[in-house]
Each structure stands twice: as structure tokens, then as C-alpha cells.
Amino acid sequence: MSAATPLLAVSDLRVSYRVAGLDLPALGFKARHVQAVNGVSLAIDAGDTLGIVGESGCGKSTLARAILGLTQVESGEVRYDGALITPRERLSLARLRGQVAMIFQDPYASLNPRMPVGEALAEVLRVHRKVEPQAIEARVADLLRLVGLSPQMAQRRPHQLSGGQCQRAGIARALAIEPRLIIADECVAALDVSIQAQILNLLLELQQSMKLALIFISHDLGVVRHLCRRIAIMYLGQVVEEGLTEEVFAAPRHPYTRALLAAVPDTNPDHQLAPQTLRGDPPSPLDLPTGCAFHPRCPHCEDICASGTRPTLRAARMGQVACHFDF
Structure with a gap:
């Protein structure tokens, strides 16, 4: 990252969920918890693009919700423009939510089905007081045009x-x-593949024209490579590799990143399939292994990997990697 203060900085963030059982230690009952985010640290500069990639259930969405204060944080820090964001600091949290927006996976579930699209946009403008009341209708039309929709769409509901x-x-x-x-x-x-391409190109165009910072969460490495300058790879709640996207694709340093890239389908029928490098299934998040969480599946595992010392991110070329060894 640059020497200047990052726009957003996350430091050793941890989020856990209680999933089952009574929490009565005196009676011998102890609730079980999932460590959804397990010590994540990352940062993004103003105008930059960061992709967060990993298998389903690795903690990507929980991390996003924790950044915005939509999920309770167990420990760690979130700083926006240098200011610490906590639930108690209502002004800092309000500033964060006034300058950071989220786009959700399900386009229908994220909009009120009973509210016309134009009213949904107008509601945001009124709550955040972005324009004068008499200018709301014109601003709604401008926003719809900006994303390639006709202003007449303002009267339609999501199901239409x-x-x-x-x-x-x-x-x-x-x-x-x-x-x-x-x-x-x-x-x-x-979305359908053809529509995906349209939305991705729209996001890229808006990001470049408006100088937006963008955190793009996905399990699709190809999409992230197209869209993001930097990439962070997550496994079981932890970032295991982070760096420039092209650097990571050209020479991945973590065995898990290598396995992910090897699993990307090759459309050339003359190329042989890459050998399977992962063994076994991902461990249960309710019972994480000691040491490196990836060691039960790693083809390079040695005694130190299972010792109980979890590797943390360290400098590696233009990025960082959480591994005991250099590959």
C-alpha cells in the first residue's frame, strides 16, 4: 500500500458466531462457535480495486458485513480514512455508512418488492440529504441513466x-x-453469464470514471483478475495471500492459491488437465486444526505446519503470504 493513510484499513479482525448448545459452563454446557473471520488484516487506498476470493463459507461476506458494522466484531479494528470505527462511535459509523455502499448478491432480495425503483433511490437521497427535496426526481433520473437504465424504469417494481x-x-x-x-x-x-459481463463492465467503467475504491468479493478468479488491481485469498476465515493480481496469478506463493489457480478450467482441448493438488475435504469451521488451518490438505505439509503456531502474513515480493515456507 502507499505511504499515505489507506481509505480503509482492517487490522486483526475477528468475528465468531454461536451456532449450537447452551452456554452454561458451571453446569458443564458450553456453546459452540464458528470463527468466521479469524484475524484478517487488509487495506485499500482511495480509487484502488481489491478482490477478495475464496471458497464458499470462508468468511468473505461476513468480513464485508463486519466492515460496515452490520455484524458484531469480536476483536480487531476497522479504520476509515484514519478514524476508528466502533458501534459506540456513532458519528464515525455514520460517516462510514454515508461514504461506503454495498451491492448485494441477490438483486431482488436487496430491494423492497413493494417499492418502485425510483422511490427506493429517492429514499436514499432523502435519508442522506444528498439533494434538495425538489431536485430528488431529477437526481433519480440521472442515477438510472448512469447505470444504463431508462428514467421510465423508476415507476417499476423489482419483480417487473x-x-x-x-x-x-x-x-x-x-x-x-x-x-x-x-x-x-x-x-x-x-446473473446469466452474458448479463454478468455487462454488470462487470459497468462497475469497471464507473470505478474508473468516478475514481471509486472497490472491494469485489467473489469465488470467480477470472472475474477478479479482470476487475481488480490487487487480490486477497481467504481460507477458513484467514487471508493466506495478498498482492498485485497479476503477480499472484503469475507466481502464487501459498499452496492454497496454487490449488485454486490449478482448478480454473482450461478451454484449450490440447492442454492436459492440471494434477489434483488438494487432498481431503476442508475441515469443519467448528473444529479448526491446530497450526496452519490448511495443513491437513497441503501437499507440502511438514511438522511445523501442524505444531500449533498459525502462520501470519509476512512480506513476499509485492505482497504478503501466510506460510512457513517460500515456494
């Missing part, structure tokens, strides 16, 4: 729109607060 149109409306709602940072959580996963 296609998936792509509905996601465009969701992007327009995110832009209504005039954000400095957008967090897009699997925002094209529910």
Missing part, C-alpha cells in the same frame, strides 16, 4: 425488472450516496 436491470438498480442505489468506496458481495453470481 430482469435480473440484470434489478442489479443495475441496486448499483444506482449504491451510487446515490456518492460513495468513495463500494463493496460488491458476489454481485453477479445470480
Whole structure:
């Protein structure tokens, strides 16, 4: 990252969920918890793009919600523009939510089904007081045009729109607060491939023209490579590798990153399939292994990997890697 203060900085963030059982230690009952986010640290500069990649259930969406204060944080820090964000600091949290917008995975579920699209955008403008009341209608029309929709769409409800149109409306709602940072959580996963390309190109165009910072959460490495300058790889709640996207794709340092890249399908029929490098299944998040969480599946595992010392991110070329060894 640059020497200047990052726009958003996350430090040793931890989030856990209680999933089962009574919490009565005196009687011998202890609740079970999932460590959804397990000591994540990352940062993004103003105008930059960061992709967060990992298998389903690795903690990507929980991390996004924790950044915005939508999920309770167990420990760690979130700083926005240098200011510490906590639930008690209402002014800092309000500033964060006034400058950071989120685009959700399901375009239909993220909009009120009983509210016309135009009213959904107008509501954001009124709550955040972005324009004078008499200018709201014109601003709604501008936002719809900005995302490639006709202003006449303002009268339609979500069920009257296609998936792509509905996601465009969701992007327009995110832009209504005039954000400095957008967090897009699997925002094209529910769309057809052709519509995905349109939405991705729209996001890239808006990010470049408006100088937005963008955190793009996905399990699709190809999409992240197209969209993001930097990439962070998550495994079982931890960032195991982070760096420039092209550097990570060209020479991945963590065995898990190598396995992910090897699993990307090759459309050339003349190329042989990459050998399977992962063994076994991911461990249960309710019972994480000691040491490196990846060691039960790692082809390079040695005694130190299972010793109980979890590797943390360390400098590696233009990025960071959480591994005991250099590959």
C-alpha cells in the first residue's frame, strides 16, 4: 500500500458466531462457535480495486458485513480514512455508512418488492440529504441513466425488472450516496453469464470514471483478475495471500492459491488437465486444526505446519503470504 493513510484499513479482525448448545459452563454446557473471520488484516487506498476470493463459507461476506458494522466484531479494528470505527462511535459509523455502499448478491432480495425503483433511490437521497427535496426526481433520473437504465424504469417494481436491470438498480442505489468506496458481495453470481459481463463492465467503467475504491468479493478468479488491481485469498476465515493480481496469478506463493489457480478450467482441448493438488475435504469451521488451518490438505505439509503456531502474513515480493515456507 502507499505511504499515505489507506481509505480503509482492517487490522486483526475477528468475528465468531454461536451456532449450537447452551452456554452454561458451571453446569458443564458450553456453546459452540464458528470463527468466521479469524484475524484478517487488509487495506485499500482511495480509487484502488481489491478482490477478495475464496471458497464458499470462508468468511468473505461476513468480513464485508463486519466492515460496515452490520455484524458484531469480536476483536480487531476497522479504520476509515484514519478514524476508528466502533458501534459506540456513532458519528464515525455514520460517516462510514454515508461514504461506503454495498451491492448485494441477490438483486431482488436487496430491494423492497413493494417499492418502485425510483422511490427506493429517492429514499436514499432523502435519508442522506444528498439533494434538495425538489431536485430528488431529477437526481433519480440521472442515477438510472448512469447505470444504463431508462428514467421510465423508476415507476417499476423489482419483480417487473430482469435480473440484470434489478442489479443495475441496486448499483444506482449504491451510487446515490456518492460513495468513495463500494463493496460488491458476489454481485453477479445470480446473473446469466452474458448479463454478468455487462454488470462487470459497468462497475469497471464507473470505478474508473468516478475514481471509486472497490472491494469485489467473489469465488470467480477470472472475474477478479479482470476487475481488480490487487487480490486477497481467504481460507477458513484467514487471508493466506495478498498482492498485485497479476503477480499472484503469475507466481502464487501459498499452496492454497496454487490449488485454486490449478482448478480454473482450461478451454484449450490440447492442454492436459492440471494434477489434483488438494487432498481431503476442508475441515469443519467448528473444529479448526491446530497450526496452519490448511495443513491437513497441503501437499507440502511438514511438522511445523501442524505444531500449533498459525502462520501470519509476512512480506513476499509485492505482497504478503501466510506460510512457513517460500515456494
